[in-house]
Amino acid sequence: MAVTNVVIVKGSGVRSRPGHTDEGIVARMIGRGLSLMMGTGSPEEAIRALFVSTDRVGIKINGIAGRELTTPPEVAFPLARLLVQGGLEARRIMIWDRTNREVKSAGYRLNLDGTEFQVLGTDAAVAGYGRDPVIHRNVGSRFSAIQTDRIDASISFAVLKDHGLAGVTGGMKNYFGAIHNPNKYHDTKCDPGLAEVFEAPPIKTKHRLTILDALTVQYHRGPSSHPKWAERAERLVFGLDPVAVDAVGWMLIEGLRKKHGLPSLEEDGRPPLYLHSAETLGLGTARSEKIRIIEEEV
């Protein structure tokens, strides 16, 4: 039976206090996570196994919840720098989300001049959404031109959160930020819309890697920020299988909910149904018996 690896790296002290992230520890966590995931001796080798040097790589962050609960610069930039160490050009790396406003509210400074790492939202003048909707199964959406035209490979780097409808929001749902009408897929618990958006060619053909930012996990009442139900878990989760990574994210959330005496997502009436749909579509595996979790601490 084929088994997929998901790597969890813990970085003690990476978020020693709210709002502070130790970039040095993050860099070590990412380096170790990539090496373990790819089975290489160094993170640079892992990157060379994942990308070619001419790839234009998008790092899709999630900035919707502002500075409190987002993929912050202290987390995304160490990854971007590691990609450069692995042989990619800085100017070909794009850190992005839906809007410039959200990117800025997450703590980033926009960089649109094509030098160094580019940082922008889809509403930047150089981007926008495709003119015609992409039609795929039940999906009809205009995709961000960043995703369709300006990158060759995509990394989903989202914050792991509980979600009032989908149950879990992680690496797959992060791509709702790549379409112009995510609200149109929130009914029926984001299922099967979430899996079908991921399966649409602009995402599926470019997605290479999922990293979940579980440094602070919103385990209840997400995706909004509620500090009383957020825990500094100080972990990053890595995987090539987007479904397996989200399934592990679900397990982490359930663990925290149990620890704090909350009902499971199943008991709360919102298990992440999209994982089953994603598995049915062949996007990956959600079954725990087919997922090998490799855990390490740096």
Add this chain to the structure above:
Amino acid sequence: MNRRTFFRNSAGAGLVLGRDPGRALTELYAFGQNPNLARVEARYYKRLPDREIECELCPRRCRLGDKERGYCGVRENDGGIYRSLIYGKICSLNIDPIEKKPFFHVLPGARTLSLAAAGCNVNCKFCQNWEISQVRPEQVDHFDLPPRAAAEEASGRNCPMIAFTYTEPIVDLEYVLDTAQEAKRRGIRSVIVTGGYINPSPLEDLTKIAAAVKIDLKAFSQEFYKEFVRGELAPVLEAIRIVAQSKIWMEIVYLVIPSLNDDPVEIRKMAAWIAKEIGTDVPVHFTRFQPMYLIKNLPPTPVSTLENMRRIALQEGLHYVYLGNVPGHEGENTTCPKCRRMIICRVGYQIQANDLKEGRCPSCLTPIPGIWA
């Protein structure tokens, strides 16, 4: 503050150059993507613990956490306060003949100031205006037109009506109600073009101020609503009942899509339901589909199909059954249900002849229902 100053002040990022009645509206209003969305507190929602809210505007009843938007994409939870992002943010503004809405029993040939903001609470795969209805407000060009300015614009341009149209006005109900109120003070009527996917309470508020409502009945089957509309049939039928029971005028439009909602049996059931539940005097328009948005693989509706729909509806007793998007067809004309005399002759949106006499057939004096003066 004179009118020109008021317009300048209220235009925000948009540029109003003046109000020369001889100039096209598109010349006078400079559309631009204005990232400063409206932040007007919405009506029709309830606050829940932990900064959550539940929208009570439409049957979806979106329950949203902080910073989340409803299915419509134009109303957002802002720290536990639900806000409209589109109040006064107009993305389309034209002067249309009332026939374009279509209303065939409302002031024939009248000019309507027709306007829209972004957004819709359903997602019809055949939407004809998807580029402004199926987007978020920050994704479409718009300019500021507060309620008072809209009413003054209609008045200054000799439009006896304002039409809230093109997108789904229900998701902008706060603006619609306020603008209709301003318009009423100036003797201007408001007409609403909607899918009717709205809860009873806000709809009842709408019927207190609007003069007429056109409801798009997309099909007469729940399966179609689920698959192609992303909504439900029952609330729309309930909305039709509520409007019928109010004092305002109503017309119904049915866009006929080949192979999807053109089953004659279903059409007969629908016509019978309208005749029984609403009455035989409500005008029903069968309009021609053009391939659009997510349905591009079907042909335009054959005229013979539309003619068959019309025949069925007349057989079921409906008095005023029209065809739409078929310019020059006899099905565009209004005929007396008693003596069969043609009373209003139309070609497309143009009135060729109007022989109505004080709301009656000129030959047999049968009253023809509608808003005629």
